[in-house]
Amino acid sequence: MSLITLFSQAAPGALKLDRSSLKNQSTELLRTYIVSGRIPPGTKLAERELADLLGISRMPARDALMDLEREGLVVSKPNGRYVIEVSKADVQNLLQVRLELEKLAVTLAAQHISPAYRAALEANLQQMRTAIQRNDRNAYVKSDLEAHELIWQQAHNPYLLKMLHSIVGPIFMFIASHTEFQTNWHETLQMHEALTSAICAGDAARAVKSIEEQLENSRQLSLRIFA
């Protein structure tokens, strides 16, 4: 399906951009669409088409595409740019790297625990519980991402944060493009609760164990998708 069709069908109102930093706005808009699966893997992304669609010139559109390319969500082929298609090996490799980075992140977060941070983690858990009660998938995914984001922030290592951001994009895109395979929400909630409690207790070892379980779970899910 063409890019234009996808946009005009799904999001008639989402195409307005402020007149400041068209490049960054385009990047964020495209990233959201790609990671959420609304622009599916394999979609062709041509500079001119994108520029026309957003009502801007080729330059900011081009810049946005190059950003996403470096971010790993877009690949260049000799005849144009495309949304990445994540293979089985890709998911395994991505999760393998992510695991090590997340282990470091939870370890550092557990060392930097503070009352305010504890409260933020608790508030996030509450959001997740509410989302589950209401059966609100979007709210659930959002709170899930925010939980990790909180931990990454609290590690106080900007390089680690940057790497986690960049590796998580393709993983979430992959999961989003296979919504038919649902995660068990209650199970995930329990794992989040265990992780939060370990971090709040300053127990790095338990936190590492918890994140290992959580990502092993993701790995199993992705294996089922390819099976």
Place this chain on the structure above:
Amino acid sequence: MSLITLFSQAAPGALKLDRSSLKNQSTELLRTYIVSGRIPPGTKLAERELADLLGISRMPARDALMDLEREGLVVSKPNGRYVIEVSKADVQNLLQVRLELEKLAVTLAAQHISPAYRAALEANLQQMRTAIQRNDRNAYVKSDLEAHELIWQQAHNPYLLKMLHSIVGPIFMFIASHTEFQTNWHETLQMHEALTSAICAGDAARAVKSIEEQLENSRQLSLRIFA
């Protein structure tokens, strides 16, 4: 010192670019100069100045600078782009992340050992020994980098490789900009030999231990620089 002065003094011949892919050539040229310290931390990098210097238009120059910005070697401030200045905290944070990635890399490399790969590692060690005998600093640094590159490649995880590439840039830049603090070459060689032997034996645990020592050494060196 201005960018133009730095270039014209040091490298009268290095400013020729082919007419294909000016952007990538500019990126590589600049990266080499920054990582080696020939363009020192804090240098201002203006699009127009760079374009004039290379005899190209602003667009490929701009693209190159944006590449390096995402790579972490350049930062944007409200009044222009600058070569990063690595603080004490930066080095610690960078090495902390690098350690986890390198541990994963040597573990995977040890699992993928093959005769051809063994030979490549041995050849690299020989290069390093020759460089030390000849007291050739450039050849030494080159063989050092190549040793790591070999291991990263052999891990067979493209995402890990990409991350290691991007994190090592600022670290090498930092070390290069403090050449007055020399590493002990023979000590480094011994550590490389130990690491190589562990990987060739397929002994992941020993390889991890070896890379830990090596990076702890780098950390101590950088601490001395700031002391």
Place this chain on the structure above:
DNA sequence: ATACCGTATATGGTATACCATATACGGTAT
């Protein structure tokens, strides 16, 4: 002498036109 204000200047951002190259596609010779 000092504080302020306004203009000059430098910067990155954006739009547009043109170029090089690779692909797609249709016509033509056999």
Place this chain on the structure above:
DNA sequence: ATACCGTATATGGTATACCATATACGGTAT
């Protein structure tokens, strides 16, 4: 019918002009 060749077309790459904004700097009022 098939293989080939050449042109049309789409793509990203590059050059250039203009714009918006932030800073620097000099003049002027007090």
